[in-house]
Amino acid sequence: MAEQSSVGATGVLSPQEVAGREAFEELIAEDSRVEPRDWMPADYRKSLTRQMSQHAHSEIIGMQPEANWITRAPSLKRKSILMAKVQDEAGHGLYLYSATETLGTSRDELTDQLIYGSAKYSSIFNYPARSWADMGAIGWLVDGAAIVNQVPLCRASYAPYGRAMVRICKEESFHQRQGWEILYELSHGSPAQKQMAQDAVDRFYAPALMMFGPPDADSPNSQQSMAWNIKRFSNDELRQRFVGMIVEQAEALGLTLPDPELRFDEESGQWIHQDLDWDEFMRVIKGGGPCNAQRMARRRDAHEDGAWVREAAAAYARDRADEMDEVA
Numbered sequence: 001m002a003e004q005s006s007v008g009a010t011g012v013l014s015p016q017e018v019a020g021r022e023a024f025e026e027l028i029a030e031d032s033r034v035e036p037r038d039w040m041p042a043d044y045r046k047s048l049t050r051q052m053s054q055h056a057h058s059e060i061i062g063m064q065p066e067a068n069w070i071t072r073a074p075s076l077k078r079k080s081i082l083m084a085k086v087q088d089e090a091g092h093g094l095y096l097y098s099a100t101e102t103l104g105t106s107r108d109e110l111t112d113q114l115i116y117g118s119a120k121y122s123s124i125f126n127y128p129a130r131s132w133a134d135m136g137a138i139g140w141l142v143d144g145a146a147i148v149n150q151v152p153l154c155r156a157s158y159a160p161y162g163r164a165m166v167r168i169c170k171e172e173s174f175h176q177r178q179g180w181e182i183l184y185e186l187s188h189g190s191p192a193q194k195q196m197a198q199d200a201v202d203r204f205y206a207p208a209l210m211m212f213g214p215p216d217a218d219s220p221n222s223q224q225s226m227a228w229n230i231k232r233f234s235n236d237e238l239r240q241r242f243v244g245m246i247v248e249q250a251e252a253l254g255l256t257l258p259d260p261e262l263r264f265d266e267e268s269g270q271w272i273h274q275d276l277d278w279d280e281f282m283r284v285i286k287g288g289g290p291c292n293a294q295r296m297a298r299r300r301d302a303h304e305d306g307a308w309v310r311e312a313a314a315a316y317a318r319d320r321a322d323e324m325d326e327v328a
Contacts, residue, residue: 028229033159036102044228047221048158049103051230056096057114057121061295063089065129066138074132081178082135088171095168099160115300123281124207126289133186137200139179141208141246147172148242149212157229180249187254194254202258209273210281212239218278243271
């Protein structure tokens with residue numbers, strides 16, 4: 001691992017550190033990619049580790065509300081599609097944990113940060129999935145918001161992150177389409193089915209808009225992340241893109257977005273949406289949401305139940321390594 005100290009013991013940069021910083025700044029200025037063995041500032045490494053691990057945690061926790069509906073899906077086709085989606089989310093978490101490990105933090109440490117509550121994950125996954133229509137709302141709104149947020153990350157300055165996001169975004173497009181199809185069939189079904197779809201959209205609309213993070217003025221990490229070319233757009237810019245995208249889609253679905261203030265502003269060329277409840281956002285992020293305790297308890301139980309698998313895999317790896325040593 002390349003030396004990452006930004007300042008020597010005397011407070012003066014060493015020649016190697018000066019050269020490393022210059023190379024790093026040149027890569028950022030050229031909009032190029034930073035690889036794991038390249039020199040990088042400690043703050044860059046820390047910011048990436050925070051963002052990428054939170055993204056990975058969100059994928060893992062995000063499996064729960066959908067996995068809970070696999071046994072209750074209305075048909076074998078719906079069951080198989082939902083199973084594939086949950087499997088994809090597990091894979092996304094794996095890609096992102098692997099990418100985060102290249103920054104020097106082990107998988108075990110990342111997992112401990114999640115299950116013992118020192119790491120955050122997306123607030124959206126602390127809301128209950130109450131009906132089958134919620135599988136549609138999660139796919140259309142939550143995965144749709146994820147696509148808007150994550151497609152620019154394919155160009156993130158840290159190469160392993162950008163490479164992981166290419167595959168993740170391709171799979172997220174399938175997830176968004178799955179959600180759209182569920183809502184479309186329900187909204188064009190019986191009055192009760194259409195109401196079920198509308199209720200799901202009503203509940204997930206505001207939390208989906210909050211997925212992009214707090215307003216730019218209250219986001220402590222966004223500006224620096226953009227300066228490093230990790231993020232490409234601010235939280236508010238991404239939120240505006242998302243709202244503009246779903247307005248016409250909601251019309252095609254025959255559903256109404258639960259936003260009485262929603263209107264298009266000709267002067268700015270933007271959709272104006274209602275003020276969001278940022279007090280609720282902070283409460284949920286800090287563990288006070290309707291499902292925080294439940295989701296974390298299930299994650300800890302799953303981790304403990306899987307201990308024997310990890311131990312068996314580690315023992316197998318040691319045996320294989322010993323066999324290779326004997327052959328050598």
